[in-house]
Amino acid sequence: MILGILSLQPLTWPTVATALALGGVYALMAVGIGLVFGVLRLVNFAYGQLIMAGGYALAYGSLWNFATWQSILLCFGVVLVLTVLMDRLVFRPLRTSSPTVMLVATFAVAFLLQNIALLKFGPLSKNVGSLAQLNAPWDIFGVQIKEIAVLAVVTALGCLFILQLLLTRTPLGLHMRAAAMDFRTARLLGVRANRVIGAAVIISGLLAATSAVFLSVQENSISSTFGLQDTIIVLAGVVVGGMNRPIPATLGGFSIGFATGILGGVLPADKTQYLTSFIFAAVIVVLLVRPNGLFTRGGGAVERV
Amino acid sequence: MSVARRLPEVLVPALLVVATALLGLAVSNYLEGYFVNTLVKVAIVVGLYVFIGNSGVLSFGQISFVAVGAWTAGVLTVPRADKPIAFPGIAHFLATTNVGNSASLALAAVVGGVFAFAVGLPLMRLSGLAAGIATFAVLEITNNVLGYEGLIGPALNGFSSVPPTTGIWQATIGCLICIAVAYAYQRTRFGRMLRATREDPAAAAAAGISIHRQRLVAFTLAGALAGFAGGLYVHLQPLAANDLFLDLTFITLAMLVVGGSGSLLGAVVGALAVNGIYTFFTAAVNTVDVFGWHLHVRAGTAEIVLGVLMVLVLILRPSGLTGGRELSLPRRRRALADLEKARATT
Numbered sequence: 171m172i173l174g175i176l177s178l179q180p181l182t183w184p185t186v187a188t189a190l191a192l193g194g195v196y197a198l199m200a201v202g203i204g205l206v207f208g209v210l211r212l213v214n215f216a217y218g219q220l221i222m223a224g225g226y227a228l229a230y231g232s233l234w235n236f237a238t239w240q241s242i243l244l245c246f247g248v249v250l251v252l253t254v255l256m257d258r259l260v261f262r263p264l265r266t267s268s269p270t271v272m273l274v275a276t277f278a279v280a281f282l283l284q285n286i287a288l289l290k291f292g293p294l295s296k297n298v299g300s301l302a303q304l305n306a307p308w309d310i311f312g313v314q315i316k317e318i319a320v321l322a323v324v325t326a327l328g329c330l331f332i333l334q335l336l337l338t339r340t341p342l343g344l345h346m347r348a349a350a351m352d353f354r355t356a357r358l359l360g361v362r363a364n365r366v367i368g369a370a371v372i373i374s375g376l377l378a379a380t381s382a383v384f385l386s387v388q389e390n391s392i393s394s395t396f397g398l399q400d401t402i403i404v405l406a407g408v409v410v411g412g413m414n415r416p417i418p419a420t421l422g423g424f425s426i427g428f429a430t431g432i433l434g435g436v437l438p439a440d441k442t443q444y445l446t447s448f449i450f451a452a453v454i455v456v457l458l459v460r461p462n463g464l465f466t467r468g469g470g471a472v473e474r475v
Numbered sequence: 476m477s478v479a480r481r482l483p484e485v486l487v488p489a490l491l492v493v494a495t496a497l498l499g500l501a502v503s504n505y506l507e508g509y510f511v512n513t514l515v516k517v518a519i520v521v522g523l524y525v526f527i528g529n530s531g532v533l534s535f536g537q538i539s540f541v542a543v544g545a546w547t548a549g550v551l552t553v554p555r556a557d558k559p560i561a562f563p564g565i566a567h568f569l570a571t572t573n574v575g576n577s578a579s580l581a582l583a584a585v586v587g588g589v590f591a592f593a594v595g596l597p598l599m600r601l602s603g604l605a606a607g608i609a610t611f612a613v614l615e616i617t618n619n620v621l622g623y624e625g626l627i628g629p630a631l632n633g634f635s636s637v638p639p640t641t642g643i644w645q646a647t648i649g650c651l652i653c654i655a656v657a658y659a660y661q662r663t664r665f666g667r668m669l670r671a672t673r674e675d676p677a678a679a680a681a682a683g684i685s686i687h688r689q690r691l692v693a694f695t696l697a698g699a700l701a702g703f704a705g706g707l708y709v710h711l712q713p714l715a716a717n718d719l720f721l722d723l724t725f726i727t728l729a730m731l732v733v734g735g736s737g738s739l740l741g742a743v744v745g746a747l748a749v750n751g752i753y754t755f756f757t758a759a760v761n762t763v764d765v766f767g768w769h770l771h772v773r774a775g776t777a778e779i780v781l782g783v784l785m786v787l788v789l790i791l792r793p794s795g796l797t798g799g800r801e802l803s804l805p806r807r808r809r810a811l812a813d814l815e816k817a818r819a820t821t
Contacts (some may be wrong), residue, residue: 275789281778409608410608457608457609461605
């Protein structure tokens with residue numbers, strides 16, 4: 171393994187572009203997971219299954235000969251409905267439980283949705299059809315870069331910018347940040363709990379749908395385990411970055427996506443199967459050195475007794 | 476508390492296991508495999524309980540110790556003649572070493588324990604989400620390495636020609652050993668200290684308990700039990716790395732949570748109940764007769780039923796079926812009467 175690391179492949183521009191795109195998509199997922207965690211203290215393991223549902227929506231859209239925008243609309247619709255259902259049926263009854271119980275519950279929901287998909291859509295993977303044309307390379311200053319990579323980076327930046335405006339410039343954003351800091355005090359000061367939680371859930375659903383579009387195009391093969399591994403990696407990234415604040419969480423998601431992309435490109439061909447090990451080993455090391463998060467300042471939240 | 480009154484705490488789980496085994500013996504040979512499988516799952520869940528139940532810290536890494544144990548026991552017991560075919564790229568030392576059935580189980584426990592200790596030494600400093608994600612990372616790395624590394628095992632192919640020594644007897648005895656070890660541990664001062672840190676970390680630390688050390692003890696012991704259970708498992712059926720990954724992690728966690736993660740009884744009851752339901756629906760894919768009613772379901776129904784059940788239990792009864800309590804006989808009246816009398820005479 172050590173010798174394998176020494177004989178790395180050279181870093182190329184397409185690799186950097188792919189890594190940036192993956193980082194961008196993972197950053198969006200990280201925001202979606204981080205927002206819900208902020209207001210609900212809930213780590214949503216089932217986030218990947220929202221993305222899977224979106225992927226299937228796109229695949230069926232192309233199967234039914236929908237236009238691209240119709241497929242994407244269908245994807246957003248399906249993901250949003252599923253997000254709201256998940257919140258109403260599972261997360262709301264569990265709102266007062268301990269974080270561990272909620273985490274295990276989302277684990278159960280993830281497993282449930284995955285198996286429903288397996289039962290409903292079968293074990294064979296589906297592809298997203300016409301959308302896959304976005305994988306065609308663009309010629310930018312003599313470098314071949316996939317169209318989707320550019321789109322992903324631009325969209326991610328756009329979404330994050332809008333979200334930042336929403337969080338810092340609107341009353342709703344203020345309420346959400348207040349709720350993320352201290353839910354009980356925020357409620358005492360007149361923040362309406364259901365509105366804030368509803369907003370966080372819907373925004374996280376929108377981000378899941380956006381991520382679903384990009385991930386589906388990049389991988390172009392939707393199966394019941396689609397999005398599962400990505401979610402696990404993003405969750406690790408979010409915790410590594412710092413779960414309590416949106417910006418560290420986003421940076422964490424981006425870094426882990428970027429690192430995965432770069433490592434995937436530079437590892438020698440016979441070592442790429444150990445990519446997961448390298449990434450998670452790095453996660454463990456960072457957690458041990460900075461348990462409160464890589465991008466948080468100070469000692470982080472003090473544990474209350 | 477008298478010993479006699481505490482006896483049911485360990486006897487009831489043990490009797491449940493024995494009853495399952497007897498039921499397994501009574502049914503047809505065809506169905507016996509399901510019972511053996513259930514008993515192995517009970518052993519895995521008891522190992523899971525030793526750490527999660529006593530410490531209250533969620534660990535997703537337990538199945539990696541099961542996997543390591545399975546690899547140890549499997550690689551060491553495949554007949555030497557079959558090894559070049561079963562493990563094409565294996566290290567010379569492993570290709571030439573063979574041990575018997577019991578020794579392979581013991582070694583699986585040792586390797587599982589050592590691995591858990593090595594992993595736990597740094598990781599047990601973490602708590603909360605960081606601990607959860609870190610143990611998840613361990614699971615991912617273990618699955619990745621075992622799944623691809625030909626030097627230490629069958630890599631992508633999975634196991635073949637491991638002697639199938641785990642029958643109903645071996646499974647029962649193995650399961651009883653796990654229960655006995657888990658119970659003995661939770662009665663020692665180590666177990667009690669860890670439970671104190673679960674109830675109130677700050678107070679426990681103030682009373683001089685090292686949270687890190689106590690968690691590490693339980694993590695190592697749980698790893699050893701997991702390795703042992705993994706050994707039992709690989710002697711039951713041919714396993715591949717992905718059989719010991721997310722799905723098994725979920726199912727065993729579901730068993731623990733459904734039963735009630737706070738007690739040994741909960742772990743055993745949960746494992747038996749969930750496995751019963753799961754096995755029933757798995758078997759129903761090939762049509763089962765329920766009192767003359769032919770039930771036939773599609774493959775995958777078992778997982779869906781399990782998922783729904785788990786969500787329902789979490790919402791309606793978050794501390795599990797047993798409520799996280801052990802079963803012990805009620806306090807006798809006489810003791811109280813004696814006390815009153817003693818108080819009256821002084």
